[in-house]
Amino acid sequence: MPTTQLAGKSVEVNDEGFLVDPNEWTEEMATELADLHGVATPLTDRHWVVINFMRKEYFENGTGATVRKLGKASGVNTRELFQLFPKGPAKLSAMIAGIPKPKGCI
Amino acid sequence: MTKHQRMVILGAGTGGTLAANRLRRRFSTAELEIDVVDQDNQHVYQPGLLFVPFGLAEPDDIVRKRDRQLHKGINYHQCEISSVDIEADEVHLANGTTLTYDVLLVSTGTKLLPEETEGLDGPGWNKDVFTFYDLPGATALAERLEDFRSGHLVINFFDLPIKCPVAPLEFAFLADWYFHDKGVRDDITITYVTPLDAAFTKPTAAATLSKLLDEKGINVISEFNTGEVDTVAKKLISFDDREVEFDLAVVIPLHGGADYVHESPGLGDELGFIPCDNNTLQSTVKPNIFVLGDAADVPTSKAGSVTHFEGEVLIENIDAYLHGREMVERYDGHANCFIETGYSKALLIDFNYDTEPVPGHFPGPVGLPLLKESRINHLGKLMFQSFYWHALLPGRDMPGVGTHMPKAGKHLVASGDKS
Numbered sequence: 001m002p003t004t005q006l007a008g009k010s011v012e013v014n015d016e017g018f019l020v021d022p023n024e025w026t027e028e029m030a031t032e033l034a035d036l037h038g039v040a041t042p043l044t045d046r047h048w049v050v051i052n053f054m055r056k057e058y059f060e061n062g063t064g065a066t067v068r069k070l071g072k073a074s075g076v077n078t079r080e081l082f083q084l085f086p087k088g089p090a091k092l093s094a095m096i097a098g099i100p101k102p103k104g105c106i
Numbered sequence: 107m108t109k110h111q112r113m114v115i116l117g118a119g120t121g122g123t124l125a126a127n128r129l130r131r132r133f134s135t136a137e138l139e140i141d142v143v144d145q146d147n148q149h150v151y152q153p154g155l156l157f158v159p160f161g162l163a164e165p166d167d168i169v170r171k172r173d174r175q176l177h178k179g180i181n182y183h184q185c186e187i188s189s190v191d192i193e194a195d196e197v198h199l200a201n202g203t204t205l206t207y208d209v210l211l212v213s214t215g216t217k218l219l220p221e222e223t224e225g226l227d228g229p230g231w232n233k234d235v236f237t238f239y240d241l242p243g244a245t246a247l248a249e250r251l252e253d254f255r256s257g258h259l260v261i262n263f264f265d266l267p268i269k270c271p272v273a274p275l276e277f278a279f280l281a282d283w284y285f286h287d288k289g290v291r292d293d294i295t296i297t298y299v300t301p302l303d304a305a306f307t308k309p310t311a312a313a314t315l316s317k318l319l320d321e322k323g324i325n326v327i328s329e330f331n332t333g334e335v336d337t338v339a340k341k342l343i344s345f346d347d348r349e350v351e352f353d354l355a356v357v358i359p360l361h362g363g364a365d366y367v368h369e370s371p372g373l374g375d376e377l378g379f380i381p382c383d384n385n386t387l388q389s390t391v392k393p394n395i396f397v398l399g400d401a402a403d404v405p406t407s408k409a410g411s412v413t414h415f416e417g418e419v420l421i422e423n424i425d426a427y428l429h430g431r432e433m434v435e436r437y438d439g440h441a442n443c444f445i446e447t448g449y450s451k452a453l454l455i456d457f458n459y460d461t462e463p464v465p466g467h468f469p470g471p472v473g474l475p476l477l478k479e480s481r482i483n484h485l486g487k488l489m490f491q492s493f494y495w496h497a498l499l500p501g502r503d504m505p506g507v508g509t510h511m512p513k514a515g516k517h518l519v520a521s522g523d524k525s
Contacts, residue, residue: 020497045335061381067331068265069359079333082345087329090305103405 006092025098054097064094064102114207118144118172121213121413129499130177137384143183158244211331215400230337235355256293257353269408276446282322283448297325308462379403385436410443418509440511444487452483457471458511467515
């Protein structure tokens with residue numbers, strides 16, 4: 001697996017750029033990951049609602065939420081999700097939250 | 107097991123039927139009473155829906171009565187389910203009946219939710235915008251396709267999960283063949299619109315399928331998340347305000363769990379699916395509730411083959427549960443799908459939670475070709491319908507095809523996945 005420098009630390013990422021170990025993630029990394037993947041920074045409170053929801057889902061259920069679950073349960077509706085994380089809210093917010101690509105994308 | 111126990115099975119589709127029949131064979135009626143509930147008495151062979159729009163199957167060919175598929179000694183209730191009280195171990199039916207259970211199996215599948223996409227129920231629904239995911243839709247589309255001679259055909263699924271994620275691609279392939287056959291293919295543009303970043307979710311299969319789409323002159327628009335369908339102006343509008351115009355759209359509406367799940371506190375998740383252990387299929391809601399098929403929130407395709415392979419594991423685990431033994435059987439996420447590609451050919455893919463579809467042969471080195479077009483795979487798909495009614499639903503084992511994904515005939519080095 002390749003490694004990359006994020007917030008001054010060397011972390012392992014997979015071929016698509018997702019962090020291999022979600023426990024290595026820090027809040028500082030989120031901004032750098034957002035910059036790398038085309039999400040406007042500085043991240044707003046609304047971005048953080050989604051990022052925190054994704055991490056909570058991952059640690060409770062073993063996977064981040066899909067777009068539909070985010071739209072129904074995160075407190076941010078689907079249209080706004082696409083404004084915050086253009087093109088792929090579930091994939092991008094998982095990337096920035098330092099968790100694997102959400103399952104259910106089968 | 108000495109004492110008499112009660113089993114209630116919700117849903118008499120693929121999962122509920124095969125589970126009821128297998129359990130009936132295994133336990134005497136003195137040991138286990140089995141009640142099955144479904145809201146109607148029409149069992150649709152769902153893989154057949156793909157063929158109806160092209161006149162390759164008649165609606166009557168793919169429907170049978172639900173109760174006729176159940177063995178003797180199984181009580182069938184044709185009634186809507188109102189709710190499940192998971193604390194009291196009771197199922198409430200719309201006709202006022204209450205069924206109590208020692209073990210509950212939820213196998214009510216998934217339903218189409220066209221109302222969850224803005225505009226989809228507009229005046230152009232079933233006129234210029236169709237789905238083939240239910241029998242009325244597939245039948246209406248057959249008539250419309252017959253008259254469609256020129257213009258832009260768009261095929262679009264809105265978001266996963268959907269039943270049989272390869273079916274929209276198969277529809278595109280069959281449409282290409284159908285219009286060629288009628289001599290109008292040159293006057294029709296076909297576009298496949300997907301929210302995914304490629305033709306399919308698994309990389310190796312996606313590459314093969316993209317090449318096929320390209321060869322057949324089918325355009326692909328990816329990462330398009332439909333938020334609205336304007337059935338009058340005839341365009342798809344994405345959440346990020348991109349538009350795709352069409353003359354005829356074939357869409358796959360969003361899917362969710364059955365309605366009663368939302369009326370049953372604690373039973374399902376936001377989408378109405380039942381959380382469960384991915385390997386034992388025991389719900390995480392309560393130990394005496396199990397889940398089979400599309401109703402389960404497991405990270406694999408919603409498909410009949412999944413239900414079939416899950417079923418064998420589930421029966422062993424319900425048996426273990428009833429006897430107070432440890433559940434040892436593990437479902438591995440095994441799925442197996444024939445993909446129709448037109449011109450009487452088909453591909454076959456076979457995969458599980460950890461191993462993506464790769465080339466090779468199934469179920470062993472001498473077998474059906476994987477991830478490669480062939481006539482024999484098409485025949486396999488056609489023959490499957492008979493197997494479905496006469497072996498899968500009655501709960502008979504299929505020689506040579508086991509529950510777990512076989513590795514013997516596969517070129518696994520081609521896979522980038524861990525396995």
